[in-house]
Amino acid sequence: MTTDPAAAAVAELFRRESGRITAWLLRRYGAGRYAMVEDAVQDALVAALRAWRIGGVPVEASAWLHASARNAMVDRLRRAARIERHASALRLGEVVAVVPDDTVPGQAEPLADDLLMLLFVCAHPALEASTRITLMARSVCGFTVAEIASAFHDKPAAVAQRLVRAKAKLTAIDARFEWPEGVALSERRDSVLAAIHLMFTTGHRPIGGDQLVDATLCAEALRLAELVAADARTRSPEAHALAALIALHHARHSARLTRDGMAVSLADQDRMLWDRSVLARGFLHLERAIGGERLSRWHLEAEIAALHAAAPSIEATDWHAIVRAYDDLLALTKSPAVRLNRAIALAWRAGARAGLAELKGLAADWRSGDRGPLDAAFAELHEQLGEREAAEAFWARALEAATNAAERRYLARRLAAARSVAVATGST
Amino acid sequence: MARYILFLHERPEAFARFSPAEMARIIGEYRAWAQSLRTRNALAGGEKLADDPGRVMRAKGSDVVVADGPYAESRELVGGYFIVIADSYDAAAALARDCPHLRYGGAIELRAIHELA
Numbered sequence: 001m002t003t004d005p006a007a008a009a010v011a012e013l014f015r016r017e018s019g020r021i022t023a024w025l026l027r028r029y030g031a032g033r034y035a036m037v038e039d040a041v042q043d044a045l046v047a048a049l050r051a052w053r054i055g056g057v058p059v060e061a062s063a064w065l066h067a068s069a070r071n072a073m074v075d076r077l078r079r080a081a082r083i084e085r086h087a088s089a090l091r092l093g094e095v096v097a098v099v100p101d102d103t104v105p106g107q108a109e110p111l112a113d114d115l116l117m118l119l120f121v122c123a124h125p126a127l128e129a130s131t132r133i134t135l136m137a138r139s140v141c142g143f144t145v146a147e148i149a150s151a152f153h154d155k156p157a158a159v160a161q162r163l164v165r166a167k168a169k170l171t172a173i174d175a176r177f178e179w180p181e182g183v184a185l186s187e188r189r190d191s192v193l194a195a196i197h198l199m200f201t202t203g204h205r206p207i208g209g210d211q212l213v214d215a216t217l218c219a220e221a222l223r224l225a226e227l228v229a230a231d232a233r234t235r236s237p238e239a240h241a242l243a244a245l246i247a248l249h250h251a252r253h254s255a256r257l258t259r260d261g262m263a264v265s266l267a268d269q270d271r272m273l274w275d276r277s278v279l280a281r282g283f284l285h286l287e288r289a290i291g292g293e294r295l296s297r298w299h300l301e302a303e304i305a306a307l308h309a310a311a312p313s314i315e316a317t318d319w320h321a322i323v324r325a326y327d328d329l330l331a332l333t334k335s336p337a338v339r340l341n342r343a344i345a346l347a348w349r350a351g352a353r354a355g356l357a358e359l360k361g362l363a364a365d366w367r368s369g370d371r372g373p374l375d376a377a378f379a380e381l382h383e384q385l386g387e388r389e390a391a392e393a394f395w396a397r398a399l400e401a402a403t404n405a406a407e408r409r410y411l412a413r414r415l416a417a418a419r420s421v422a423v424a425t426g427s428t
Numbered sequence: 429m430a431r432y433i434l435f436l437h438e439r440p441e442a443f444a445r446f447s448p449a450e451m452a453r454i455i456g457e458y459r460a461w462a463q464s465l466r467t468r469n470a471l472a473g474g475e476k477l478a479d480d481p482g483r484v485m486r487a488k489g490s491d492v493v494v495a496d497g498p499y500a501e502s503r504e505l506v507g508g509y510f511i512v513i514a515d516s517y518d519a520a521a522a523l524a525r526d527c528p529h530l531r532y533g534g535a536i537e538l539r540a541i542h543e544l545a
Contacts, residue, residue, distance in 0.1 A: 007456030014448035046443045049451040051476040053458035053528075054436075054508045144447040 010057060014045055015216075017062055018142035021069045023114035026139075029073065031121045034167040036076050038139070043072035115140055116227050116234065120180070123191040126173055131166045133195040138163055141199075141220045151202050151217060179233060189234055193242050196224045197298070200246045218250045222278075229285065240289035241298035247282030248305035251275040263410050267314040279309050300329040319349035336366060337373070344377055352384040372401040376411065383418060392418045431472055431541040432520035434510045434527065438534035439503050440479060457528040465512060470523060474510035507534075511541070
């Protein structure tokens with residue numbers, strides 16, 4: 001990224017505005033024109049680059065970009081119509097007829113409605129789940145192909161191709177912004193929420209990836225979840241639960257990494273660094289999440305995050321309640337990762353020995369290829385018990401399994417620390 | 429001291445391949461260059477020119493004919509200009525040499541403004 005603060009502000013403006021403008025244009029010209037809309041947005045950014053580099057960033061930057069993109073879109077439609085004129089009946093007439101001469105929105109207008117609709121188009125049932133989130137990240141959030149590829153550990157060419165296919169599909173089915181109703185609406189909302197959740201978990205990974213992109217992914221996920229939760233047509237207890245979950249985790253993001261990008265475990269985090277206002281938003285959403293007919297995994301995960309957020313220290317955390325919430329979550333998801341987290345919570349409640357016993361049971365059933373998180377949990381608990389040799393062996397195993405550079409750095413540091421303690425105390 | 433005008437020749441589509449973050453960075457580079465001139469009192473202005481072809485007007489007999497300007501058919505145009513203050517062509521060229529424009533495929537046409545006083 002860039003170190004120039006002014007350039008960083010413009011980059012953030014470009015990213016944010018391109019999502020808003022994409023939504024704004026798609027609503028007016030139809031999701032079937034996705035590819036053209038995207039080109040028009042890029043046209044507007046190039047125009048901004050060429051004008052602003054000389055004259056500076058205008059005060060009404062958002063309105064400037066909107067107007068510029070709309071002009072580019074009209075140009076592109078005219079050009080397309082000119083080309084088409086020779087081949088078939090002219091469509092420009094209808095195109096121009098459906099274009100309302102609306103005013104350009106200013107910075108003050110949040111355009112929430114357009115973004116929300118775009119979000120629901122991205123979750124179109126005709127698209128695959130992995131495509132939906134790619135499309136969301138690109139169009140609603142304005143991430144570049146390269147940023148999406150790095151966030152999802154994918155190749156840029158693969159991301160680009162997924163986008164091309166998605167656009168072709170939307171064009172082929174001539175997708176329009178139409179609000180689904182009844183069951184279709186709640187199904188569509190489920191996939192919107194699932195995609196937002198995936199966006200959040202991708203950004204919230206403990207280490208690895210571009211820190212700036214990761215933090216922005218989480219902030220965007222929170223914004224989108226709140227968008228869904230706030231609108232009368234789309235709000236639901238699950239949407240609030242997801243917004244709560246994201247807010248309660250994201251509030252801790254400044255405390256999760258050191259300045260040089262080293263992960264800080266929950267136990268070692270400086271709780272003064274947690275963002276109180278984002279936490280408060282999380283608690284508010286959690287309150288509103290109550291009253292649904294079903295208890296979703298997001299309700300339970302948000303509850304766990306809230307118990308952590310409310311605790312003054314790691315020791316003074318209500319581990320009984322957390323283990324209970326993990327019990328419910330395990331019953332709901334049957335996920336080994338949940339069971340692993342439950343074992344760690346159990347260690348805090350009943351001691352490292354109890355946690356280890358649970359881990360051993362889990363290790364016997366562990367089917368996932370990646371044993372790294374399991375080995376790291378073993379190492380942590382052995383270390384707490386002063387069993388240095390075992391801790392060292394597990395840190396080494398976790399390090400061996402890790403592929404991510406930042407993760408390797410973290411594990412190597414823990415391994416070195418375990419070794420130096422062993423040497424200092426004369427333990428062999 | 430004299431004023432020199434820097435015409436920024438460019439192909440607009442040369443910038444189309446950049447990502448938004450790169451574009452923001454490039455804006456920052458131009459602004460930093462202009463700012464460094466400004467602090468030395470060496471910048472007298474600069475503006476973006478519109479991307480239309482412009483007009484060329486000629487007398488034809490007793491009429492005036494207005495036609496599209498020279499950029500109607502070409503892919504390259506003058507995207508804008510800066511005016512710098514220097515005491516020689518060489519000094520002006522030295523200022524222009526650092527302009528980021530040259531790093532992004534553009535050309536700079538440097539002309540001295542003929543000062544009458």
